[in-house]
Amino acid sequence: MADKIKFAFLLTGGCAGCEMSLVDLSESLVDVLDHLEVVFWAPTVADVKYKDLEAMPDQSIDLAFVDGMIRLSEHEHMAKVLRSKAKVLVAFGVCASLGGVAGMANLHPRKALFDTAYIDSPSTDNPEGIYPQPKCVVDGKYELTLPEFCDRVRPLTDVVTVDYMVGGCPPHHEFVAKLVTAIVEGNLPAKGSWLTGGKAVCDVCDRNPANEQVNRKTITEVKRVVDGNGVLEEKECLLQGGYLCLGAVTQGDCNASCPKVNIPCRGCGGPMPGVTDFGAQALSSIGAILENEEVAERMVAKYPDMAKMMYRYSLPASLLGRKIKGQ
Amino acid sequence: MEYTPNIVGFACQWCTYAGADLAGNLRCKYPPTIKLIRVPCSGRVKPEFILDALAKGADGVLVGGCHFGDCHYKDGNRKTANRMILLKKMIADMGFEPKRFRLEWISGAEGQKFADVVSEFTEELIKLGPNTIVEENAA
Numbered sequence A: 001m002a003d004k005i006k007f008a009f010l011l012t013g014g015c016a017g018c019e020m021s022l023v024d025l026s027e028s029l030v031d032v033l034d035h036l037e038v039v040f041w042a043p044t045v046a047d048v049k050y051k052d053l054e055a056m057p058d059q060s061i062d063l064a065f066v067d068g069m070i071r072l073s074e075h076e077h078m079a080k081v082l083r084s085k086a087k088v089l090v091a092f093g094v095c096a097s098l099g100g101v102a103g104m105a106n107l108h109p110r111k112a113l114f115d116t117a118y119i120d121s122p123s124t125d126n127p128e129g130i131y132p133q134p135k136c137v138v139d140g141k142y143e144l145t146l147p148e149f150c151d152r153v154r155p156l157t158d159v160v161t162v163d164y165m166v167g168g169c170p171p172h173h174e175f176v177a178k179l180v181t182a183i184v185e186g187n188l189p190a191k192g193s194w195l196t197g198g199k200a201v202c203d204v205c206d207r208n209p210a211n212e213q214v215n216r217k218t219i220t221e222v223k224r225v226v227d228g229n230g231v232l233e234e235k236e237c238l239l240q241g242g243y244l245c246l247g248a249v250t251q252g253d254c255n256a257s258c259p260k261v262n263i264p265c266r267g268c269g270g271p272m273p274g275v276t277d278f279g280a281q282a283l284s285s286i287g288a289i290l291e292n293e294e295v296a297e298r299m300v301a302k303y304p305d306m307a308k309m310m311y312r313y314s315l316p317a318s319l320l321g322r323k324i325k326g327q
Numbered sequence B: 001m002e003y004t005p006n007i008v009g010f011a012c013q014w015c016t017y018a019g020a021d022l023a024g025n026l027r028c029k030y031p032p033t034i035k036l037i038r039v040p041c042s043g044r045v046k047p048e049f050i051l052d053a054l055a056k057g058a059d060g061v062l063v064g065g066c067h068f069g070d071c072h073y074k075d076g077n078r079k080t081a082n083r084m085i086l087l088k089k090m091i092a093d094m095g096f097e098p099k100r101f102r103l104e105w106i107s108g109a110e111g112q113k114f115a116d117v118v119s120e121f122t123e124e125l126i127k128l129g130p131n132t133i134v135e136e137n138a139a
């Protein structure tokens, strides 16, 4: 057998859910581990320190995954270190690829984010109103530091060259299994591509009217899941039923897991190949199938934040990238 | 230096683009603020194009299409109309003054209307001041 693939996994600003989806491979992970030698998996799994990675020779890691967005200076630093050590770098999951859910923070000023996190949230007990500082001196002599909070969330692709991107929040474990096999077999597309089956969520969705050779009708109703309108028929298209579902423009490597359980697609899979701005494309395709302008107006009234709706997972990677101050 | 707005215009080749031609033939006066891009139909204007123009510093974006019923591809303009309602809201959520974006139906016979729309839009943009996104992102 050929040498084992030297593998690294770095968590930056994410929740480690993507790492869970790799661990979710369960038995197949055991087979895969025959081919992988984990040289670095931090800060979550392996007992290695950042300095151990810094000490490794350049280009000594064959394959590195990063999950999470770039939120802190630490993330940026470690992503750059890993890039120089790794031959192939994969943005694993939608946070690393497009910024993820936390990317919506780009619509709020830093002060509002800090107030929510350290003052206002119900679980916070902070009577003195202390905010984290990048530097502080303890007992008058020990200087302690924390990473800097960057002025906005960025996807990994904004700070280093990324070889492959994988969508999903997190990537579906069945897809991860296929992916890891493809990687182990060296069966990869051109660098810079998304690793995807190339089908949209609608393509793999049981609710797609096309499965019954029925043409899609235009949308006349606008509903929201939170309104509790009851459950649609098993085979009824959510979009057709009035729910804003982004399955048509989202990579379907998840096998339509959300629509299967009555939840409209929110686009975590990332854009179909060839699309630069996920939200704009989503808006375009939804706009095109609304019955008329009156329905569009109702949609605007029903969904109070269109940017958060369309860019739920991709705001930092969008053309505008963040909320602009007073234009 | 006095600020002259920079408008990116997407004009349907069957109507607004012809309308702009007619405005020239009629010697209508309007400010030289618009850079017109000819598109096959207003339905060809992806919301992405508009965001791209704004992201690159355009002060305003104008989309011009055929009146309802006149679209050469039947319902391209209706789709545009729906999309632009959603888009306008999205631009506002991203911090832009929605007035920076305008959708107008201008036929090939409405040269004067084209000139009026550009003049009016220019004035409005002068009131709003320049789009500072490029400077803001560089800072």
Ligand code: FES
Binding pocket: B012, B013, B014, B015, B040, B041, B042, B043, B065, B066, B070, B071, B072, B073, B076, B077
């Ligand atoms: S052809 Fe002019 S808007 Fe469609």
